[in-house]
Amino acid sequence: MRDHTPTPDLVTEHPERIHGYAYGTDEAADSPLTMEDLDRLKAAVWLTGDDERALRDAAEILADQADDMVTAYRARLGDQPWLRAYSGHPDGTPNPEYGAATKPRFDRWIIDACTRPLDQDWLNYQHEIGLRHTRMKKNATDDADSLDHIPMRYLLAFTAVVITTARDYLGAKGASPEQVDRMHSAFTKSVMLHVTVWTRPYVGPDAW
Numbered sequence: 001m002r003d004h005t006p007t008p009d010l011v012t013e014h015p016e017r018i019h020g021y022a023y024g025t026d027e028a029a030d031s032p033l034t035m036e037d038l039d040r041l042k043a044a045v046w047l048t049g050d051d052e053r054a055l056r057d058a059a060e061i062l063a064d065q066a067d068d069m070v071t072a073y074r075a076r077l078g079d080q081p082w083l084r085a086y087s088g089h090p091d092g093t094p095n096p097e098y099g100a101a102t103k104p105r106f107d108r109w110i111i112d113a114c115t116r117p118l119d120q121d122w123l124n125y126q127h128e129i130g131l132r133h134t135r136m137k138k139n140a141t142d143d144a145d146s147l148d149h150i151p152m153r154y155l156l157a158f159t160a161v162v163i164t165t166a167r168d169y170l171g172a173k174g175a176s177p178e179q180v181d182r183m184h185s186a187f188t189k190s191v192m193l194h195v196t197v198w199t200r201p202y203v204g205p206d207a208w
């Protein structure tokens, strides 16, 4: 695969037009974590400089597949009544408006997870995403009528789906098996880092 940097529009393509996407703005929560916490977690998950380069390659491959990836996650969530409940109305009926409102932000996350620098804005928006899975902020962005909290056990368990299914998408554009391995390993570490930080609002500082 050719060695290239991501096209700038992957990072800057009018994300401000996505409703509720507060990355880098004052509307995102302030993270309680420090840059030192982040550096230590980054080391714990073993995210290396080569992984960061591999993630840039992955961004190129995933950019036009992010929408399909999120559609596939949602199909998987929709197959399981105990998971789909959190995207529907509280009475169990479907809530397609809520799904439509949140999808562009989820699509965007796939690219962000491969391209965003790990800085204070990153920490803040990851805390915000964590809050948006909990009763502290779920539904608030879209004024949605839905259950108010996604149990942490499902957030963690679903990480397996996000990680394992990425492999086929990474391999869909002709990269060699070695390159797919390299990108998949980096993507795995990135997803684990994100979801780990998202658990912070669920857990008191001492236990976390």
Ligand code: HEM
Pocket (backbone or CB within 6 Å): 020, 021, 077, 082, 083, 084, 086, 087, 102, 105, 106, 109, 129, 132, 133, 137, 138, 139, 140, 141, 142, 144, 150, 154, 155, 156, 158, 159, 160, 162, 195
């Ligand atoms: C590793 C697992 C997961 C990932 C990577 C993920 C990712 C995301 C992302 C990126 C967003 C949009 C955040 C934003 O507003 O910018 C989001 C929101 C949401 N996710 Fe997840 N999610 C995961 C697990 C789950 C599970 C298991 C469920 C349901 C059972 C779920 C339901 C939702 C819902 C309902 C929203 C909208 C929250 C709101 O009201 O703002 N997610 N998720």
